[in-house]
Amino acid sequence: MNVKIVFSDIDGTFLTNDHHVTDKTEYAVYQLLNQNIPFVLVSARMPEAIYPITERLGIRIPIICYSGGLVLNESEDGLYSRTIDREVAARLIGVIDKRWSEVTVNYYSGRRWFVRDVGNRRVKHEEEITGATAHKGDFNELLEIGMLPNKILTMSEPADCEQMERELGKMFPELNVVRSSNMLLEIMDKSVSKATGIRVMLNHFDFAPEEAIGFGDNYNDISMFECVGRGIAMDNAPDPVKDVVQDVTDSNDDSGIYSYLVKTGIINAHTFDA
Numbered sequence: 001m002n003v004k005i006v007f008s009d010i011d012g013t014f015l016t017n018d019h020h021v022t023d024k025t026e027y028a029v030y031q032l033l034n035q036n037i038p039f040v041l042v043s044a045r046m047p048e049a050i051y052p053i054t055e056r057l058g059i060r061i062p063i064i065c066y067s068g069g070l071v072l073n074e075s076e077d078g079l080y081s082r083t084i085d086r087e088v089a090a091r092l093i094g095v096i097d098k099r100w101s102e103v104t105v106n107y108y109s110g111r112r113w114f115v116r117d118v119g120n121r122r123v124k125h126e127e128e129i130t131g132a133t134a135h136k137g138d139f140n141e142l143l144e145i146g147m148l149p150n151k152i153l154t155m156s157e158p159a160d161c162e163q164m165e166r167e168l169g170k171m172f173p174e175l176n177v178v179r180s181s182n183m184l185l186e187i188m189d190k191s192v193s194k195a196t197g198i199r200v201m202l203n204h205f206d207f208a209p210e211e212a213i214g215f216g217d218n219y220n221d222i223s224m225f226e227c228v229g230r231g232i233a234m235d236n237a238p239d240p241v242k243d244v245v246q247d248v249t250d251s252n253d254d255s256g257i258y259s260y261l262v263k264t265g266i267i268n269a270h271t272f273d274a
Contacts, residue, residue, distance in 0.1 A: 044186045052130070
């Protein structure tokens, strides 16, 4: 396979479970870039939760945010943006508030993250993980001034998350409602998926899908796997995710991206200090 571009999910794939990049994974990225093979991070995260990672690595690369709802090139210029319709967003937030009052709702618009309570324990935990900063905001006021959301994210207990995915998916056919973990529910416009962002990026570079590979570990990565030449699931992925890919590599903690790229000869192996 002639690989010209590599896509990777972030959490559970590019990052370890303690939210770090292993030396082997870091080496793999540098080797790709040295070969002029673009490496693109694809995530449900916002830009400000991705750039701290790339800055630590000292690289400037394209990114796909909000699971495809916002696409930026390596110079941080926008290539694509899709928001949720104002009336639909208002109705969605109303239903969540009424049916699942214990859920924490997060409102992402462009490069801003808004919450009702910046002191909320779930919000603080997300800030610690991502390095992004939440801002206090009134969702109805944001909608009124036209600052529409690229994504609504809910944080909840696993049982609520599963129920919300099922019920909101039925209630809002115009939205894409998918879990990115057992506690996080990502909600975007129906047209948005990781495949959306990947198609934008492939068009940007003028590459064909069969020239691309993608790494991921969760259900919201399935659309990515379906629009690249080869999908690779991490060993820590759920079995239903592994069932739809061509290959399974080592886990995120075991530098699965590096392992696969070395095994397939895309990059050379390297000896690391013990």
